Amino acid sequence: MTDTPLLKVNDVSKFYGSRIGCRNVSFELWPGEVLAIVGESGSGKTTLLSCLSTRLMPSSGIVEYHMRDGQYRDLARMGEAERRFLMRTDWGFVHQNPADGLRMTVSAGANVGERLMAVGDRHYGNIRATAADWLARVEIDEDRIDDQPRAFSGGMRQRLQIARNLVTSPRLVFMDEPTGGLDVSVQARLLDLVRGLVHDLGLSAIIVTHDLAVARLLSHRMMVMKDGLVIEQGLTDRVLDDPREPYTQLLVSSILQV
Amino acid sequence: MPTPLVVSEVFKSFTMHLRDGITLPVVSGVSFSVKKGECVVLGGPSGVGKSSILKMLYGNYAVDSGQILIEHQGHLVDLAHAAPRAVMEVRRDTLGYVSQFLRAVPRVSALDVVAEPLLARGVAQAEARERASDLLAKLNLPRELWQLPPATFSGGEQQRVNIARGFITDHAILLLDEPTASLDAVNRRVVVGMIAAKKAEGVALLGIFHDEEVRDAVADRILDVSAFSPRKAAA
Numbered sequence: 001m002t003d004t005p006l007l008k009v010n011d012v013s014k015f016y017g018s019r020i021g022c023r024n025v026s027f028e029l030w031p032g033e034v035l036a037i038v039g040e041s042g043s044g045k046t047t048l049l050s051c052l053s054t055r056l057m058p059s060s061g062i063v064e065y066h067m068r069d070g071q072y073r074d075l076a077r078m079g080e081a082e083r084r085f086l087m088r089t090d091w092g093f094v095h096q097n098p099a100d101g102l103r104m105t106v107s108a109g110a111n112v113g114e115r116l117m118a119v120g121d122r123h124y125g126n127i128r129a130t131a132a133d134w135l136a137r138v139e140i141d142e143d144r145i146d147d148q149p150r151a152f153s154g155g156m157r158q159r160l161q162i163a164r165n166l167v168t169s170p171r172l173v174f175m176d177e178p179t180g181g182l183d184v185s186v187q188a189r190l191l192d193l194v195r196g197l198v199h200d201l202g203l204s205a206i207i208v209t210h211d212l213a214v215a216r217l218l219s220h221r222m223m224v225m226k227d228g229l230v231i232e233q234g235l236t237d238r239v240l241d242d243p244r245e246p247y248t249q250l251l252v253s254s255i256l257q258v
Numbered sequence: 259m260p261t262p263l264v265v266s267e268v269f270k271s272f273t274m275h276l277r278d279g280i281t282l283p284v285v286s287g288v289s290f291s292v293k294k295g296e297c298v299v300l301g302g303p304s305g306v307g308k309s310s311i312l313k314m315l316y317g318n319y320a321v322d323s324g325q326i327l328i329e330h331q332g333h334l335v336d337l338a339h340a341a342p343r344a345v346m347e348v349r350r351d352t353l354g355y356v357s358q359f360l361r362a363v364p365r366v367s368a369l370d371v372v373a374e375p376l377l378a379r380g381v382a383q384a385e386a387r388e389r390a391s392d393l394l395a396k397l398n399l400p401r402e403l404w405q406l407p408p409a410t411f412s413g414g415e416q417q418r419v420n421i422a423r424g425f426i427t428d429h430a431i432l433l434l435d436e437p438t439a440s441l442d443a444v445n446r447r448v449v450v451g452m453i454a455a456k457k458a459e460g461v462a463l464l465g466i467f468h469d470e471e472v473r474d475a476v477a478d479r480i481l482d483v484s485a486f487s488p489r490k491a492a493a
Contacts, residue, residue: 242320
């Protein structure tokens with residue numbers, strides 16, 4: 001286990017006018033660690049994810065990322081071009097709605113290949129072969145490589161979005177309700193897939209979800225948010241088996257048993 | 259010779275915020291240790307806090323105060339106060355746990371459920387699967403089940419998958435929460451043999467066994483948990 005965090009978050013707050021998005025959030029994310037952010041709608045979890053992934057600029061606080069060259073960089077002080085390069089190569093972002101993360105009118109193969117071209121790959125044959133390999137890894141038949149995602153089911157689109165994000169071997173992946181719009185059987189397949197890939201690739205991930213079962217299955221560590229604040233955090237097992245805060249107890253006790 | 263597991267003055271209560279904030283004391287002043295090659299069995303009636311003690315030792319329950327000292331790679335870690343990633347590391351390399359029920363993951367085969375702790379420690383997949391097969395065979399799990407996810411298995415079959423998963427690594431400390439509860443006599447004896455083998459390897463074991471025959475066969479010492487019950491102290 002390495003001894004430097006991948007991401008250092010220090011006292012991050014985001015205000016929308018006088019309304020609080022998230023407030024005074026601090027934590028560190030370590031290589032290979034999967035962190036789940038849970039809480040009900042409006043608790044600030046997506047705002048926090050956006051602040052961490054530079055999709056939103058925090059009102060105050062610092063987010064630092066451990067670059068491949070070993071230096072920590074303050075994300076807010078990075079140039080736009082550099083930040084975009086980071087997002088396209090070393091990071092992934094899996095949206096709840098695959099249409100937000102895919103280009104719906106180009107082929108599945110091109111959706112995956114595009115990220116490879118962004119890191120300088122130019123050999124068509126190699127790009128196509130890698131794309132085909134990744135489609136297989138996310139369980140999409142190779143004969144669908146030239147189809148557009150418009151023609152895919154919701155579950156397939158989500159798996160394609162994951163392939164597109166992981167093809168450049170990112171070190172950090174953000175996921176916003178990755179199983180949100182999927183029916184249960186499709187969800188199970190996707191969860192199993194994500195779990196396997198995270199393990200095999202040694203990825204770090206930050207997953208926003210309101211589904212505690214998803215958090216239990218995928219994450220090592222968990223933060224519970226309410227009204228923009230992190231009210232409880234710790235080992236996922238501990239937070240779910242022995243919730244301490246009133247709101248966390250309410251969340252855990254509200255799960256339906258099957 | 260260092261003691262792999264030392265529990266010192268551990269207190270635990272639950273505060274039920276949804277029930278007007280009432281506090282339920284669970285255990286108080288829990289102190290004991292487990293030596294290498296020793297199997298300590300937690301005794302006492304149901305509800306006295308035996309499972310809670312195991313869950314605190316594995317990090318699933320927080321403790322109010324006290325220390326849980328684990329010898330991990332040559333130094334001591336206080337699990338009661340360790341950061342989540344330190345707990346993960348101790349679980350991966352030093353501290354194993356066989357829970358009462360298997361938490362089945364959709365689509366993962368029994369064989370891979372068992373092999374997973376080895377993969378997490380960097381063992382190659384082929385070798386991990388081979389060792390998983392050996393254990394499942396030893397526990398008489400029908401071969402045709404190995405490639406299936408255990409969600410649909412019977413209680414006894416799931417429990418054997420769970421035992422194999424817990425026993426596959428060479429963790430120095432093993433926590434066992436009624437591992438033989440739903441097993442038949444033949445498989446109970448297999449598990450008793452596996453526990454004896456762990457003891458011979460110097461593993462420190464702490465378990466809950468309601469079955470007297472199994473308990474008598476494996477226990478070096480029985481620790482009566484009622485001594486730590488706050489209810490008794492109050493009476």
